[in-house]
Amino acid sequence: MAFKYENGKVVQVTPPHVIGEDAEKMLNAKPPKKIIERVKKKKFVVKDAA
Amino acid sequence: MSYTFTKYSPTYISTHKRSLLSSVEYHSDVAREEREKALFSQALSYAQNKSTKLYSLRDDTKQLKGILGFIALSASEVIIGETKKPTVLIDFLFVNKKYRSKTYPQFSDAKISTVLLEFAIATALEVSELLGVSYLVLYPEGGKENVRLVEFYKMIGFEFMTKKHEWMYLKI
Numbered sequence: 135m136a137f138k139y140e141n142g143k144v145v146q147v148t149p150p151h152v153i154g155e156d157a158e159k160m161l162n163a164k165p166p167k168k169i170i171e172r173v174k175k176k177k178f179v180v181k182d183a184a
Numbered sequence: 185m186s187y188t189f190t191k192y193s194p195t196y197i198s199t200h201k202r203s204l205l206s207s208v209e210y211h212s213d214v215a216r217e218e219r220e221k222a223l224f225s226q227a228l229s230y231a232q233n234k235s236t237k238l239y240s241l242r243d244d245t246k247q248l249k250g251i252l253g254f255i256a257l258s259a260s261e262v263i264i265g266e267t268k269k270p271t272v273l274i275d276f277l278f279v280n281k282k283y284r285s286k287t288y289p290q291f292s293d294a295k296i297s298t299v300l301l302e303f304a305i306a307t308a309l310e311v312s313e314l315l316g317v318s319y320l321v322l323y324p325e326g327g328k329e330n331v332r333l334v335e336f337y338k339m340i341g342f343e344f345m346t347k348k349h350e351w352m353y354l355k356i
Contacts, residue, residue: 136236136258136275137226138323139219144226147323149262149273149351156346157265160319163355166341170356173305180189180239183196 186290187252189239189303197232204228207240207251209281220278223325227256227276235259236275241300245290253279255300257307262321262345262353270315271353272308274322277301301340308356320354321345 137146152160197204205224210217231238236258240251256276261268279296287293294302308320322342324333328349342352 136230136260136273136323137223138325138327139223144222147350149260149271149321149323150346150348151263152345153265160264160345160353160355161267163343163353165355169302169305169341170309173302173309176302176306178189178303178306179187180191183190183192183200 186244187299188242188244190242192231192238192240194232197228197238201225201228201232208254208278211281223276224254224278227254227278230258230275231256238276239303241296241303243288243290247290248283248288251280252283253277253296253300255304257304259311259315259317260321262319269319270317271319271321272304272311272317272356274301274304274320277304277322277325297336298340305354305356308354312356318356320356321351322353323351 137144205221210220227236227238230236236256238254238256241253243252254276255274258273258275260271260273262271277297277300283296285295287295291299304320308317311317322337324330324337326333328334337352340354342354345351345353
């Protein structure tokens, strides 16, 4: 979500600045093979709303 | 493939906002219904005025009637250390109340939310070839307290970006 619901209001949220160990972990992360392979085999049909 | 995604232009959304809002069923609890409608309304505003793209999912076999769910995606970036990395952001993900928490044979025994996420991953993969997108990111609705939802995203392959356990990412 790019926003959340808080105290009866919708509030915009933005991704954090990732630093230190978290940054290292994220930069060295590997794609989850199983789902990526599954998705690559699929062809998603997209039509424009008319 | 027994399902189709529909992409909504800003013009379409501006003229059909009400019908889109009423095209799905919401949670039966009044407070949660209000929350879901407010978030959906915000997603429609983003898709109408900003770079967010809105898509819906339908079942081509017609066994499941109407719109099954929506997903809104936008191009964004995350700053990791000193580096800005292009990302695809899931602004909004919604499953019609009628079709939540169930799996369907026409979707290879997957939930509607899984199909929506697979579409987001496919879009991020497509964009990654053009723009070097490395991550698909999202903010779980309800935050880390929404344990069931967080576990579902983890099962797909998402991980928390920081120790604060708020935003999640999936490496593309």
